[in-house]
Amino acid sequence: MRIQDLPFPDPGVPDARSGPRxxxxxxxxxxxxxxxxxAWGLLHFASxxxxxxxxxxxxxxxxxxxxxxLALAGGLLALVCVSNAVGDTFLHRAAVTNWITAAARVQQLLARKAADLGAALTRRVAAGEVVTVSTGDVEKIGWFVEALSRFTAAxxxxxLVSAGLVVYQPALGxxxxxxxxxxxxxxxxxxxxxxRRADVQRAKAGRATELASDTVAGLRVLRGIGGEELFLERYRRASQEVRHAAVRSARMWSLIAALQVLLPGLLLIGVVAYGVHLARQGRVEVGELVAVYSSVMLLGYPLRHVMEIAMAYSFSKPSxxxxxxxxxxxxAMDAEGSxxxxxxxxxxxxxxxxxxAPSGRLTAVVCGDPDVAGRLAERLGGHAPQPGASVLLGGVPLDELPLESAREAVLVQDKDxxxxxxxxxxxxxxxxSGKVEPQAALEAAQCGDVLAALVQGSLDVRDPMDARLTERGRSLSGGQRQRLALARSLxxxxxxxxxxEPTSAVDSHTEARIAQGLRDLRSGRTTVVFTSSPLLLDRADRVVFLHEGTVVAVGxxxxxxxxxPRYRAVVTRETEDEARLEEPRDTREDRAAPPEDRAAPPEVPHRLETFEEPEELEEIEETA
Known part of the structure; x- marks a missing residue:
């Protein structure tokens, strides 16, 4: 595998039963x-x-x-130096390639897993942990994988060197x-x-960083209540804890580094002292003593790779x-087949x-708790929190569908x-599907002013479709971003x-036109809108009202x-008691009567009833 061949066509199916596996x-x-x-490592270390x-x-x-x-020794020395240079160069190339390919494979697997799970990923694993794994952890994993071959060569x-010394000079060998x-x-x-000390240091540094970011984000509030000094003192303590943890970690690593220098030095001193003693007795020649001394001195180089693989494994195992x-x-259902x-x-x-939500109709959902509405929207997209709670489409659980089929069947547009x-x-x-042209989607989403703004903000661009959007659409307002996202979904x-909440950041006139455009363009298609806007609710074929996570009313x-009354309280921002007091008397009597005695609700217009056409809103404002 070469680096220029990345990414992998198929990264494979990982053995995720444990870290070592x-x-x-x-x-x-x-x-x-x-x-x-x-192979290159053996050539390098042998040289x-x-x-x-x-x-x-x-x-x-x-x-x-x-x-x-002497001439023969000089020729051998030149050959060994050339072999050393060639082996070192290509070993470095092979090691870097193995490092990058291993890290790239893990990143591809993580990206594929994130695409498979979608919003369910952050419900099961913290978003910060996913970011940590895909950045710092993949480097440590790649380090161990590539270091393994160099360690084997070392x-x-x-x-081989130890065995050769035993044969060459048994007493010193x-x-x-x-x-x-x-x-x-x-x-x-x-x-x-x-x-462990390094892990403690990283954990404390993470907490200090989190405290600093929270303090900066809430600085205006802290100044309003006079809490700057309190939080500053907290950060000082957290910073000192990080410093103490870093010192403790550095002491241990410095001890390890010192031992890596001290112990080979003691071995070298022992070999030289014993070799001199043997040379005085005539049992070792000068050349043999020099060869053994040089071998022991250079063995420190491959020995460092032994230390490196131990360190790499210690760091890569938790990663x-x-x-x-x-x-x-x-x-949810992948393990049982699809x-x-x-x-x-x-x-x-x-x-x-x-x-x-009946097929082919526009259904509006009203929920007083935005968090419950958001979780329900995710669940409707096939991200059930646990097996058995899957949403059914045409009687088939979405979790039992292959991912491609589920994504083609249901599209969820988030609130942001x-x-x-x-x-x-x-x-x-x-x-x-190819049935909706971009121009029709832009018109339904009322993006005319957005297109004009994009053209005005671009140089030498006449066609709005060629205008560039900045990252996350930061150059646009919240309402403009919402409408472009809606056009993309359409x-x-x-x-x-x-x-x-596809229109939470747009004005009422635009919202009314979007409601009508959405209804017309999605005619015959199933559409579910989470909203509390009367303009959107009045255009829906049916409205479903949820209270405490359960459907309590449909109509x-x-x-x-x-x-x-509870529905009216959510839509009009009134309290439930106020809504009951404003309810017509005959309606309250009907609600208090047994179900079989209730009269049909009178067909009288309500004071909050919306207009049929957006133009009527303009007429009222002009009259005012």
Whole structure:
């Protein structure tokens, strides 16, 4: 796999049962790259390990005054240096490639999981944790995956050099063969403590950052109540806790670094002292002593890779555990299988609240609690919080549909939709049925003034479709962003369109025209609108009123205004007692009578009854 081939056509199905299993799965999925890195690593480390033997041969040749052996040693030394340079260069290339490809694979898997779960992801995992996994954690995971091949090459080199020294000079070789494993394992018991201290430091730093951001965001309020000093003192304490945690963590890591220098130095001193003693006895030649000394000195280089893999695993294990926890999430019914891909239509029914949106009709939903309305809108999009609570479309649970079919069937527009940067043409270039043209959607959403504003704000652009939108549409007002998002949803033309407060930021005249345009353009399609606006409610085929998360009344807007005080209280912003007092006397008597004795509600216009055409609003204002 090459970096220029990224992203992967298919990142695969990860083994997310645990963090170590995920790491092993990543290693196995780029085995060819690991083998390439291993081969170049062996060439590099073997060249480094061969340098002392070449130097030893050269020194012994000089002592014996042998020109031929000195020339041979010089040629071998040049060959080893070239091999070292080539191996180091291509090992670095292979290692970086393995690092980036492993991180990219995890990021693709996380992006695919986020697309599969949609809004349900942040209900199961904190949004901050998802961001942490997709940024910092993927780097640590990639570090361990790529370091594994370099560690393997270093370990093989250490074993071969130790065995070679035992054969080359048994007396000194045994000392090295025993001392090197001790060096490799000496600092391992300290790594868990260092990792825990580093985790504590990161946690405290995160809390301090959160406290600082909250303080800045609420600075105006704090000044109003005189609480700046209180929160500043809290931040000082949090900052000092971060400092103390950082010092404790640095002390442990400095101890580990000191041991990595001290222990190889002690081994080198021991080898030299013992070698000098053997040389005095004539049991070791000068060249052999130099070769063993140089070998022990250069073994510190591959030994550092042993320390590195231990550190990489200590850091990557919690990161892999967090990534596996996110990747293990599934849609409610995915584990039990899904129906074959097919287009589904019919009534939209939510068993939890009793909401039913008939097929092909415009249904308005009124709910006094915005949070409940938002959760219901997400649920209507197929994101059930738990199995068995899925919304039914045509009698089929949305969670049992393949993701592609569910997305084609139901589209949910959030209360605060996001507009991506780019041209207006790109914004409206979405997967669609092809039955709704962008111009018709823009007209239905009353985007005429938005198009004019985009043209005026752009240089050398005459066609509004070629005008560019800034990130998140920041150059537009809230109402303009809402209307463009509505136009985008209308272009998609799904079987079921769910809109959560689509006109909360527009004026009444525009809202009335949008209500009529939405009704006309979505004729014959199922549309659910969460709103409390009388202008939208009066255009709906039926209105469903929810109280405390349950459907309590169904009818038209005018019927519910006359007969349901709680509905009127939500729509008119009156209290329920005020609404009951304003209710006509005969209606109150009918509501108090048994159901079989109730008279039909009188057909009298209510004072809040909306006009049939938006133009009548203008006439009233002109008269006023």
């Amino acid at each position: 995920l790491l092993w799965w990543l290693f196995g999925n780029q085995l060819s790259g690991q083998l390439v890195a291993l 480094v390990a061969a340098l002392p033997f070449c130097v030893g041969v050269a020194v012994q040749a000089a002592v014996d005054r042998s020109g031929e052996r 370990a093989v080199t250490i074993v 045994v000392v090295v063969a025993v001392g090197v494993p001790v060096l490799a394992c000496a600092v391992l018991p300290l790594l868990p403590h260092a990792t 892999a555990r967090r990534a596996a926890r996110v990747l293990a999430l599934e849609r 129906l074959p891909g097919q287009s589904v239509s019919g009534d939209l029914y939510d068993p939890e609240t009793g909401l039913c 939709p996001v507009l991506l940067s780019g041209t207006l043409r790109e914004l409206l270039d979405v997967p669609a 272009v998609a033309d799904p079987e079921v369109l769910v809109l959560d 038209t807007h005018r019927e519910l205004v006359r007969t349901e």
